[in-house]
Amino acid sequence: xxxxxxxPAALSVPEGENLVLNCSFTDSAIYNLQWFRQDPGKGLTxxxxxxxxxxxxxxxxxxxxxxxxxxRSTLYIAASQxxxxxxxxxxxxxxxxxxxxxxxxxxxxxxx
Amino acid sequence: xxxxxxxxxxRITKTGKRIMLECSQTKGHDRMxxxxxxxGLGLRLIYYSFDVKDINKGEISDGYSVSRQAQAKFSLSxxxxxxxxxxxxxxxxxxxxxxxxxxxxxxxLTVL
Numbered sequence: 001x002x003x004x005x006x007x008p009a010a011l012s013v014p015e016g017e018n019l020v021l022n023c024s025f026t027d028s029a030i031y032n033l034q035w036f037r038q039d040p041g042k043g044l045t046x047x048x049x050x051x052x053x054x055x056x057x058x059x060x061x062x063x064x065x066x067x068x069x070x071x072r073s074t075l076y077i078a079a080s081q082x083x084x085x086x087x088x089x090x091x092x093x094x095x096x097x098x099x100x101x102x103x104x105x106x107x108x109x110x111x112x
Numbered sequence: 113x114x115x116x117x118x119x120x121x122x123r124i125t126k127t128g129k130r131i132m133l134e135c136s137q138t139k140g141h142d143r144m145x146x147x148x149x150x151x152g153l154g155l156r157l158i159y160y161s162f163d164v165k166d167i168n169k170g171e172i173s174d175g176y177s178v179s180r181q182a183q184a185k186f187s188l189s190x191x192x193x194x195x196x197x198x199x200x201x202x203x204x205x206x207x208x209x210x211x212x213x214x215x216x217x218x219x220x221l222t223v224l
Binding site for chain 1: 143155160168204210211213214215
């Protein structure tokens with residue numbers, strides 16, 4: 001059974017720091033991996049999606065990498081801002097399945 | 113206007129009552145999903161639909177039923193609500209051939 005882990009569960013940092021958020025999964029037979037952002041009252045927003053054949057994806061200050069063989073992904077946030085404060089979720093989709101397996105999320109607080 | 117909307121946004125009900133949560137989308141996507149989120153457990157898939165006549169059970173479908181009234185509408189029903197169905201419920205959509213899922217703002221359901 002696929003399990004997705006995000007450690008730590010919460011992180012508080014001063015503005016301007018470069019951040020690395022970690023995600024690990026137990027079964028490397030994934031179809032893709034997605035990073036989401038969750039804001040209270042606004043649902044989830046997809047940030048980056050990495051196909052199993054890809055190593056990384058970039059969008060603005062965000063960069064996500066995937067090492068399928070080791071069961072790990074990282075989300076790098078450059079020059080963090082207070083507006084980056086949210087809960088970040090990692091989810092994997094297995095081949096042949098519609099189901100996304102989510103981690104429990106990491107709550108990020110960026111202090112001005 | 114939001115592309116994926118959910119009604120109601122908040123609902124408090126009593127054990128044994130029948131509840132319907134509704135989801136509408138203007139994205140023109142064929143695939144729709146219902147998830148629930150519980151503290152400490154992450155998001156889990158309840159049901160998903162590929163089109164009006166194609167409904168599939170997810171990971172935790174017991175105690176729930178769904179109806180896909182049209183391509184744009186997907187409803188989730190709790191026939192006889194129980195307290196452990198207290199959770200945050202999300203609807204999501206996806207276009208066939210595109211992996212990104214788009215989430216609604218969520219419905220917070222409390223069963224007393």
